[in-house]
Amino acid sequence: MTWIQPVDPLHNLTLSALVAIVPVLVIFWALIIKKTKGYKASLMACAVATLIALTVYGMPAKLAFLSIANGALYGFFPICWIVISAVFLFNLTVKSGQFEIIKHSMATITADRRLQAILIAFSFGAFLEGTAGFGAPVAITAAMLVGLEFDALYATGLCLVANTVPVAFGSVGIPIAVASQVSGLPEMQISQMIGRTLPLLSLITPLYLVILMSGFKKAMEVFPAILISGGSFALLQFFTANFIGPALPDIIAGIGSIVVLVVFLRFWKPTTIWRFKNEKPPLAIVKDAYSLNQIITAWAPFLLLTIIILTWGLPPVKEFLNARGQWQFAFPGLHNAIADSKGIPLSHIFKFNYLSAAGTAVFLAALAAIPVVGLTFSRGLKVFGETMNQLKLPIVTIMSVLSFAYMVNDSGITTTIALLLANTGPLFPFFAPVLGWLGVFITGSDTASNALFARLQYVTATRIGVAPVVTVAANCSGGVVGKMISPQSIAVAAAAGNLVGKESALFRFTLKHSFIILLFLSLLVLGQAYWFTGIIPVAAPVSALNALPLKAALPGYVWLILTALIIAVFIILLKLTGEKDRQKKIL
Template sequence: MFVSSFDPFHNLALSSIVAAVPIILFLLCLTVFKMKGIHAALVTLVVTIVVSILVFKLPVGIASAGIAEGVVQGIFPIGYIIIMAVWLYKVSVESGKFQVIQDSIAGISRDQRIQLLLIGFSFNAFLEGAAGFGVPIAICAVLLVQLGFKPLQAAMFCLIANGASGAFGAIGIPVGIINTLGLKGGLTAAEVSAFTAYTLPIINFTIPFLLIFILNGLKGIKEVLPAILVTSSVYTFVQIFITVFMGPELADIIPSLLAMGALAVFCMKWQPKNIYRVDESDTSVTARHSVKTIAAAWSPFYFLTGLVLVWSLPSFKALFLPTGALSKAVILYQIPGTFNEALQKGIAIKLDLIGATGTAILLAVLLTVATSPKINLGAAFGLLGKTIKELWIPVATICFILAIAKLTTYGGLTAAMGQAVAKTGGIFPLLSPILGWIGVFMTGSVVNNNTLFAPIQVTAGHTIGTSPALLVSANTAGGVMAKLISPQSIAIATASVGEVGRESELLKMTLKYSISLVAFVCIWTFILSLVL
């Protein structure tokens, strides 16, 4: 905070209401005014500039520096990761490897309950971790339809299953972005990642049961219980280990790969007695491939997993610290005129060019091209151009939202809102996940949600004496439950299965599950706030 007071009106209620104007405006622009995300973010940024400078007396130089910092961080490292992840996916498709991956998953069992666990849950989580931003819902819904599921049914399953992986989409960005926000007390993404292990594993373990129950009732759960237990156990316990000891980057990728592998191996020795098909007359056969072909097809994601794992190691990260061997590879630019004597800090822009996770993904892309005879470097860079063209608007939107977050933090707006919200006292942890649920419903993004509301959660946590990491993890978990019903997710799902115009039907199908899950997160967060 670079202002003398977060209460310019000397009335906390009034100051907090004015401080909330940008966020309320952003939500209104998305819902009532039906504006596109980038237009809503741009309008909100302009209003935030006015409020922070004229009302909260944020110096113009600091405001300008905060905007620059937010925009740069939106491009690097966040936009860098997003573009590289989606580029890797496109290269794997163009090389023909992705089709083999699809066939290898679908060929494990003809039972559609098993296929739902493999594709709707595990592969969905893998794509969420590798690419995110709607890719898993679109791809997996189409795959399920190709395997005989009804279109809206397939879309619903993918939306619900995404509730187990949305917190760590696109190489863990929703949690990883915490490191760019400069939160009070120095809260880090690693701390939030560890705290998600108190809540998300319960949901993750339950969702495979829920998917099978929706598809085939209690009868289905009973008949494929061993397969559900293999999937739920492997995914959940591996993710706990990774989120606690390694951080958010691989929290979807490794658990989903191991869950798919474990279920595939298990199904080599076990198949349900009754093979369930949505359409019993369907006799379609999935193409078969050799083990060597399948192993080669998965290579882009072996590269991705291995390289991101190395980039996530503390010993590797230590290379880029001020005392590390590669410290000169880190560009740190202190913006002139922003140093605050009282705070003993200024605003700096940091570019960790080699140590960024996006660079690990870039290397995975280059290795994939080098080992794929069906695609050359020229074609790959052509796909990069298409990827940038497709994603520049989402990345620009993130830049604007990060700029808004910087202004609200430096101008004291976040502190005012946090102090006001904290007036609810010990009851706030019960309401904390709802803030995240609203944020994702409106923005369609857990990344944007955490950018906007994590500072408020942290301020409230410090005020009421509850762990800020717990509240930010609750904000994340509550937000993920809104992925099931956010307009953006619903639109992607209906479009992918050719059911545009039936968005309201799909919303009705997922709404009760979204509400039930966020209600659990609210109650559980409140219990945790009492015992932790």
């Protein structure tokens, strides 16, 4: 028998929404006021949500506990798999001693902490979001900054804040593809609308990060570099989103802004090198301390990661891998057992895509890196075991967070809150980003938020006479701001930044900034809906250029063979050059 979600169980939408918001408030209370550990806060919120679902919404106990189990399973795979692989990759560079060389090479580009944060947290993080997504960007960049001896809380907090602007175009544009499927709007039109909103945020994000680190006065000391980074990223993001499509903005803007800033820093240096208070003296830079081969070898794990993750992001590769390495099943007792308020059954299909998962791409990069960084595979296996031991508690945290997310979605709690926001009439465009923010806060995914609310955004905008693309795009844009405070993101960042048990401090660090940026976006969307309507894109046929990134010409297996050859050639050249360097030293 199918259970139908009651979206207004108390027959008064305001009262129902006040009850529905309680589990969300529990998380805020636990993390901000009680300063509870992340997994305890999530378990408390899940328990409260379950109690409300059973008593107020009348959800059958069996469905409630199956929903919790489904969320925990999804939390383990693919989310925990990404975190495990990312931390394993980073630990290999540390255990092999290669990260000391990375520190030195990074300092030769710039020893200034402000600029290092922009390069890694903002630009490299955006590239990783565009290719992998699902927690990998924060996990990898936070681990890198901590390895560079950033304060752990600052490192993880900065990476969460920086991971806002790229989220809408993450995972090769998947969030926009889902928003298009659910709302019925063309992908290109949504991409263009977001591409006329987020570049404004991209332009100021590096400045925001540096002010957050060092204050306004110190930020002005590196303003030329900030402008170069934010400006190049915003321009590339705008151009790609408006004229190519949703698949490549993060990748092109991320790599492009790194190249532009590194070149700029060859000709310009800040007058003073800024570092954290009580930090030990800057790393002494010895000219020619390391050869080019040694530096490339040290960075090899991240170079291999870039190559493999780019390949894994291609649709033909995903299709090829899924056809040969995916096991999916209808979750027993839960699939189609719940229907929304319109009577449409909710699908609960678990996909174990063990080959195409982003975590698998990161894990393969780690395996390929083991001999390159000078470790044996037996030593690499030991490092993996140490990584698993290190992440025991974070795995529990992430699984409990996803259990909470699935519970509030399956019970109808999320929909109740959304409907209240949708009833705000002409003010709805202001609250459209808030809806996206709420969706990502609960689910940890802009893709999931769009699946939940894109249709609601479309219908509500049509009802009040606003262009639907404005509010659908706002769901994507608002969602990016919810990412930095989502319990899932906090858990991932804490795991990578070695802040397990201190999730509450990380949550308090990012909360204020999430609200500030959300207010900015809400006002911007309100203006787009009523006053700046000239920037709203008109639906147009998808050109061959627009479709190109999503339809790579070569079959998936050809891309995999080419990638394997590139990696093989890269490793051989690295080994040969390293041997030549050793012979020169002997002579």
